[in-house]
Amino acid sequence: MSEIKKFSELDLIEPIARAVAGEGYEIPTPIQARCIPHLLEGRDLLGCAQTGTGKTAAFALPILQRLAKSGGRKSRIRTLVMTPTRELAAQIADSFNTYGRHLSLKCTVIFGGVSQRKQEKALKQKPDIVVATPGRLLDLMEQKLISLKGLEYFILDEADRMLDMGFIHDVRRVIDVLPAKRQSLFFSATMPPAVAKLAKRLLTDPVRIEVTPPATTVDLIDQSLMFVDKDDKRKLLETILNNSTVSRALVFSRTKHAADRICKQLENNDVAAGAIHGNKSQNARTRALDGFRAGKLRVLVATDIAARGIDVDDVSHVINYDLPNDPESYIHRIGRTGRAGRDGNAISFCSGEEVDYLRGIERIIKGKVPVDTDHGFHSDDAVNGLEDGEPAESPCKRQAREQADRNRRRRNKSGPRLTRSGAKRASGGSRRPKSPSKNRAKNAGPAKNRRRRSKRSAV
Numbered sequence: 001m002s003e004i005k006k007f008s009e010l011d012l013i014e015p016i017a018r019a020v021a022g023e024g025y026e027i028p029t030p031i032q033a034r035c036i037p038h039l040l041e042g043r044d045l046l047g048c049a050q051t052g053t054g055k056t057a058a059f060a061l062p063i064l065q066r067l068a069k070s071g072g073r074k075s076r077i078r079t080l081v082m083t084p085t086r087e088l089a090a091q092i093a094d095s096f097n098t099y100g101r102h103l104s105l106k107c108t109v110i111f112g113g114v115s116q117r118k119q120e121k122a123l124k125q126k127p128d129i130v131v132a133t134p135g136r137l138l139d140l141m142e143q144k145l146i147s148l149k150g151l152e153y154f155i156l157d158e159a160d161r162m163l164d165m166g167f168i169h170d171v172r173r174v175i176d177v178l179p180a181k182r183q184s185l186f187f188s189a190t191m192p193p194a195v196a197k198l199a200k201r202l203l204t205d206p207v208r209i210e211v212t213p214p215a216t217t218v219d220l221i222d223q224s225l226m227f228v229d230k231d232d233k234r235k236l237l238e239t240i241l242n243n244s245t246v247s248r249a250l251v252f253s254r255t256k257h258a259a260d261r262i263c264k265q266l267e268n269n270d271v272a273a274g275a276i277h278g279n280k281s282q283n284a285r286t287r288a289l290d291g292f293r294a295g296k297l298r299v300l301v302a303t304d305i306a307a308r309g310i311d312v313d314d315v316s317h318v319i320n321y322d323l324p325n326d327p328e329s330y331i332h333r334i335g336r337t338g339r340a341g342r343d344g345n346a347i348s349f350c351s352g353e354e355v356d357y358l359r360g361i362e363r364i365i366k367g368k369v370p371v372d373t374d375h376g377f378h379s380d381d382a383v384n385g386l387e388d389g390e391p392a393e394s395p396c397k398r399q400a401r402e403q404a405d406r407n408r409r410r411r412n413k414s415g416p417r418l419t420r421s422g423a424k425r426a427s428g429g430s431r432r433p434k435s436p437s438k439n440r441a442k443n444a445g446p447a448k449n450r451r452r453r454s455k456r457s458a459v
């Protein structure tokens with residue numbers, strides 16, 4: 001297929017082309033140019049792409065067109081998009097509404113952590129498109145408030161993150177009830193074996209499209225690394241924020257607790273900041289994100305999962321207050337700046353305990369992150385993986401060691417145990433596994449499943 005350079009070459013119907021022009025898009029991004037023609041023909045698709053590539057329009061535009069051309073509203077759910085986080089679900093639904101604003105189709109969004117009533121009401125209006133997170137979707141399916149019998153298009157977004165977040169069983173349960181005749185689209189930033197297996201189960205003779213492997217995206221972003229002692233990170237962040245070129249900054253922390261603490265410190269210094277993480281209510285998260293989007297908050301502090309897929313224009317800086325232990329997260333984080341071909345800046349702090357994480361990141365981006373020593377808090381100790389002059393332990397290793405210590409203490413407290421024959425057995429020795437049937441019975445209760453799901457969807 002020759003390279004498509006303009007939206008007008010994509011055979012989009014007038015109301016959709018008008019909406020796209022209204023968004024100011026002139027040239028399709030590579031994923032749009034490559035996906036849209038196949039999707040308009042009705043092919044299944046396996047897309048290896050991450051957010052920031054224009055992926056949403058790549059699937060929303062052709063699906064809207066197929067819905068419109070095959071009769072428009074039919075008073076049943078014809079399209080389901082499943083995505084791991086609430087923010088992403090809301091964003092995708094917004095995109096469907098934007099690109100479909102000159103059509104008469106209805107789209108609704110469904111996610112957990114908020115009252116179900118409004119969503120029930122929206123479902124009664126028989127939307128054509130539903131964008132959902134897995135937990136709430138299954139809840140509503142179990143309550144017979146959603147039927148997928150008439151589904152024609154299914155899109156699974158961010159499949160690898162679904163797996164990471166423990167949604168894979170929920171996803172399989174949804175796939176199991178989909179009608180056999182359908183068009184399916186599957187998107188994932190990475191393709192580990194479990195994800196590839198799921199794709200095989202879902203798709204029939206798919207076109208495979210891979211765009212912007214991580215290293216290419218990274219090339220657009222001006223990255224820098226600052227070695228700093230853990231206790232100096234706060235002051236270093238303040239210094240960076242004193243620079244007016246940092247107009248809109250997304251700051252990543254490792255834990256929810258740290259996100260709150262950083263946010264509070266910034267507010268104390270008169271920096272307009274908000275935080276989003278899994279312990280915040282949905283309303284608080286929406287408020288913070290909207291404030292950040294509207295420019296009322298200059299800084300948004302987030303944990304990885306809460307920030308996944310956040311699409312905010314003109315994020316001038318991503319600041320990794322803590323380096324992620326999963327190197328792929330580094331790519332996802334810095335991809336929040338430099339979106340859709342624009343330049344961006346990513347500054348990463350690295351303390352002595354994070355040097356191992358840095359090595360993992362440099363392996364995956366296949367290069368070194370340029371080091372900036374020209375700041376007031378540079379630490380040679382951190383460069384050498386030291387903390388207070390001693391070799392530092394990574395947060396993951398420390399956590400594992402502390403957990404092992406706690407387990408050991410608990411075992412010692414309960415003392416040696418007696419086996420049935422009366423002989424002493426050291427606690428912590430091999431324990432008889434629970435019978436599988438007992439485990440099954442324990443996991444089967446719907447109430448328990450529901451609780452577990454709503455907890456998971458609260459990230």
Ligand code: AMP
Pocket residue numbers: 024025026027028029032050051052053054055056057311313339340
């Ligand atoms: P996505 O990867 O779908 O999250 O899109 C990332 C950003 O790119 C969003 O802000 C879109 O509005 C924007 N975008 C998508 N397609 C285009 C395009 N063809 N031209 C310019 N911006 C685009």
